[in-house]
Amino acid sequence: xxxxxxxxxxxxxxxxxxxxxxxxxxxxxxxxxxxxxxxxxxxxxxxxxxxxxxxxxxxxxxxxxxxxxxxxxxxxxxxxxxxxxxxxxxxxxxxxxxxxxxxxxxxxxxxxxxxxxxxxxxxxxxxxxxxxxxxxxxxxxxxxxxxxxxxxxxxxxxxxxxxxxxxxxxxxxxxxxxxxxxxxxxxxxxxxxxxxxxxxxxxxxxxx
Amino acid sequence: xxxxxxxxxxxxxxxxxxxxxxxxxxxxxxxxxxxxxxxxxxxxxxxxxxxxxxxxxxxxxxxxxxxxxxxxxxxxxxxxxxxxxxxxxxxxxxxxxxxxxxxxxxxxxxxxxxxxxxxxxxxxxxxxxxxxxxxxxxxxxxxxxxxxxxxxxxxxxxxxxxxxxxxxxxxxxxxxxxxxxxxxxxxxxxxxxxxxxxxxxxxxxxxxxxxxxxxxxxxxxxxxxxxxxxxxxxxxxxxxxxxxxxxxxxxxxxxxxxxxxxxxxxxxxxxxxxxxxxx
Numbered sequence: 001x002x003x004x005x006x007x008x009x010x011x012x013x014x015x016x017x018x019x020x021x022x023x024x025x026x027x028x029x030x031x032x033x034x035x036x037x038x039x040x041x042x043x044x045x046x047x048x049x050x051x052x053x054x055x056x057x058x059x060x061x062x063x064x065x066x067x068x069x070x071x072x073x074x075x076x077x078x079x080x081x082x083x084x085x086x087x088x089x090x091x092x093x094x095x096x097x098x099x100x101x102x103x104x105x106x107x108x109x110x111x112x113x114x115x116x117x118x119x120x121x122x123x124x125x126x127x128x129x130x131x132x133x134x135x136x137x138x139x140x141x142x143x144x145x146x147x148x149x150x151x152x153x154x155x156x157x158x159x160x161x162x163x164x165x166x167x168x169x170x171x172x173x174x175x176x177x178x179x180x181x182x183x184x185x186x187x188x189x190x191x192x193x194x195x196x197x198x199x200x201x202x203x204x205x206x207x208x
Numbered sequence: 209x210x211x212x213x214x215x216x217x218x219x220x221x222x223x224x225x226x227x228x229x230x231x232x233x234x235x236x237x238x239x240x241x242x243x244x245x246x247x248x249x250x251x252x253x254x255x256x257x258x259x260x261x262x263x264x265x266x267x268x269x270x271x272x273x274x275x276x277x278x279x280x281x282x283x284x285x286x287x288x289x290x291x292x293x294x295x296x297x298x299x300x301x302x303x304x305x306x307x308x309x310x311x312x313x314x315x316x317x318x319x320x321x322x323x324x325x326x327x328x329x330x331x332x333x334x335x336x337x338x339x340x341x342x343x344x345x346x347x348x349x350x351x352x353x354x355x356x357x358x359x360x361x362x363x364x365x366x367x368x369x370x371x372x373x374x375x376x377x378x379x380x381x382x383x384x385x386x387x388x389x390x391x392x393x394x395x396x397x398x399x400x401x402x403x404x405x406x407x408x409x410x411x412x413x414x415x416x417x418x419x420x421x422x423x424x425x426x427x428x429x430x431x432x433x434x435x436x437x438x439x440x441x442x443x444x445x446x447x448x449x450x451x452x453x454x455x456x457x458x459x460x461x462x463x464x465x466x467x468x469x470x471x472x473x474x475x476x477x478x479x480x481x482x483x484x485x486x487x
Contacts, residue, residue: 032398033398033399034398034399034400034402037403038403038405038406041410042409042410045410045431045435048430048431049431052430137419143420143423143425147416147425151412151413
């Protein structure tokens with residue numbers, strides 16, 4: 001990461017609002033290069049987490065299967081639908097952003113609502129597991145279950161904060177500055193990453 | 209020493225402009241030394257682990273007898289390692305100061321952002337100093353009962369590895385200042401901000417270490433010590449490199465730049481410029 005040195009302000013800053021409203025906007029990287037490096041770095045750490053899970057799972061398959069059987073897939077399914085809906089809302093909001101549509105903050109609000117619903121379900125699911133005496137100390141499966149979903153939820157909570165900030169920025173209705181635009185696009189990118197991670201996590205924990 | 213005295217002679221005898229530029233040069237050298245303090249800090253920090261025989265770490269699941277034997281076998285190394293942590297904390301303070309100084313050159317960044325960076329960096333120094341002291345205490349009398357040595361070892365590891373909170377606020381404040389730079393090119397490259405947002409997130413799994421004695425989330429595990437250690441080293445490399453470039457930029461501007469930078473948010477804006485200039 002330290003290699004590129006002091007390359008100043010990469011793409012994205014200069015190419016901003018001037019292209020907005022055109023029929024065929026010029027192709028450019030959403031947000032900016034750094035945001036994508038962030039996503040890549042974060043996904044790398046998650047790849048290690050998933051790798052550790054699979055390695056330990058191959059060693060004690062019976063324990064993992066037994067643990068998996070005690071999860072209720074309905075929680076996972078509903079949460080998957082919630083995150084997919086929120087991602088669709090965010091993607092639509094970013095597309096409408098270029099036209100300055102008033103629907104943008106409402107769509108982002110919908111995404112926040114989905115994220116909050118996800119959190120409520122997650123808490124209910126944790127409560128259900130804990131009330132049945134299943135906690136991170138129970139066995140290797142439940143350790144990974146709580147850690148992976150916990151780390152994912154921490155990302156989701158950060159994403160909710162970013163979405164809230166994005167609502168505040170887009171609600172004014174006035175055109176966004178280049179930096180605000182980068183912020184909104186970077187926030188959307190981050191939210192899609194949270195969704196993507198869940199899409200991997202859900203089958204890994206509940207189905208495989 | 210003699211060249212410092214030379215500098216002072218110039219201040220007394222030469223014209224104000226020459227005196228100012230000589231003083232400016234010394235300020236830049238001081239600042240550059242602080243930035244290099246970051247490189248010293250991480251090198252000495254890692255060296256401390258090596259000297260204490262902690263690469264790879266002793267296990268949180270090791271028996272008291274095993275831990276005690278490690279301390280008895282490595283007594284001098286542990287004493288020197290403890291000293292390394294203490295010294296690394298000292299350099300970290302200087303490094304934090306240099307980051308603050310360069311952050312204050314970004315126009316429009318509010319004081320609160322520097323203050324959070326500075327205060328958190330000072331807070332972060334504790335995470336070097338205190339575990340270093342625990343190592344010194346543990347190695348001070350290795351004829352103590354095994355259990356007692358293991359407790360001090362627990363205190364060292366949990367204090368050395370777990371605290372990521374000071375770094376999160378410090379790095380995020382720094383990142384916020386970088387992203388707030390509206391100029392092009394900005395003082396710091398923007399990717400550095402994203403790196404500094406991500407790095408403390410990758411340290412965060414250390415919150416899990418109290419719950420595990422073995423496995424990937426124990427203090428000797430990949431997510432608590434190995435990944436954070438690698439990221440920590442890369443982060444220092446990136447921050448020191450970019451900081452040195454920013455200092456070179458300030459040096460290229462010269463003392464004149466200092467006076468012209470009409471940035472109301474900058475603390476100490478009444479320095480060189482005000483004395484030599486308007487008043």
